[in-house]
Amino acid sequence: xxxxxxxxxxxxxxxxxxxxxxxxxxxxxxxxxxxxxxxxxxxxxxxxxxxxxxxxxxxxxxxxxxxxxxxxxxxxxxxxxxxxxxxxxxxxxxxxxxxxxxxxxxxxxxxxxxxxxxxxxxxxxxxxxxxxxxxxxxxxxxxxxxxxxxxxxxxxxxxxxxxxxxxxxxxxx
Numbered sequence: 001x002x003x004x005x006x007x008x009x010x011x012x013x014x015x016x017x018x019x020x021x022x023x024x025x026x027x028x029x030x031x032x033x034x035x036x037x038x039x040x041x042x043x044x045x046x047x048x049x050x051x052x053x054x055x056x057x058x059x060x061x062x063x064x065x066x067x068x069x070x071x072x073x074x075x076x077x078x079x080x081x082x083x084x085x086x087x088x089x090x091x092x093x094x095x096x097x098x099x100x101x102x103x104x105x106x107x108x109x110x111x112x113x114x115x116x117x118x119x120x121x122x123x124x125x126x127x128x129x130x131x132x133x134x135x136x137x138x139x140x141x142x143x144x145x146x147x148x149x150x151x152x153x154x155x156x157x158x159x160x161x162x163x164x165x166x167x168x169x170x171x172x173x
Contacts, residue, residue: 025122047121047138054136059125082142085111089135098135116141
């Protein structure tokens with residue numbers, strides 16, 4: 001029985017580690033945003049994936065470059081956000097130091113304080129060549145509305161829009 005307990009804790013930490021890794025940066029970013037009149041951001045798994053892929057690609061190539069995996073707009077399209085921005089950095093092993101670096105830069109600070117932002121993803125990766133740590137943060141605001149199919153008819157009046165409770169395949173029910 002004694003050997004089962006450490007194994008249980010190990011698996012619990014492994015499962016929770018990823019969530020904790022995302023919640024700590026989101027909380028720090030939220031605290032900074034709140035100090036400057038903006039709202040909190042919450043960790044988003046899709047934005048985390050985008051940030052993780054960016055950080056890993058920069059570390060693998062040992063280059064700080066927004067375009068290392070293609071354009072930001074193409075990489076962030078899957079988030080379906082109205083607006084999104086990316087901060088990247090290298091050199092610091094800890095997120096607090098990296099956040100301080102971004103706060104000290106006007107363009108990075110502007111991204112951190114994006115009005116209406118509600119979700120964020122942050123990741124880091126180490127270069128196998130130099131050991132340098134690369135960071136990526138993706139922050140997003142709003143959600144693009146679903147585009148209607150060209151054959152779907154728009155409601156005839158404002159009253160029709162108000163009475164529509166459910167929309168399925170462009171049909172108002």
